[in-house]
Amino acid sequence: VQLQASGGGLVQPGGSLRLSCTASGYALDYYAVAWFRQAPGKEREGVSCISWSDSDTYYTDSVKGRFTISRDRAKNVVHLQMNSLKTGDTAVYYCGVRKYGVKWDQCLDPDYWGQGTQVTVSS
Secondary structure, three states, rough: EEEEEEEOEOOOOOOOEEEEEEEEEOOOOOOOEEEEEEEEOOOEEEEEOOOOOOOOOOHHHHHOOEEEEEOOOOEEEEEEEEOOOOOOOOOOEEEEEEEEOOOOHHHHHOOOEEEEEEEEEEO
């Protein structure tokens, strides 16, 4: 099981990025997909999650109204659209998957992790 997060980069405050979480060799259909981030000197935190059936989405308070998680089942990818980025969003972003995950606490305990992608918000 291989996951890959991509789409990071350098952006100015107020800008946007779209991250993608893709899987190699298997379908994400039955997995909740969560995004996490880890800033230098800080613990990893859960950012957002979409349940396996897409019926529920979750966001940590600091990103509500700015970030949107979505799934494209045809392309086997989950996106995190990040708008109105702030310097405090700077971190390495990871995705993780939890089979049949529904609730936020399940999303925070993934079965598999992907490699991260760096997001830097700076002027």
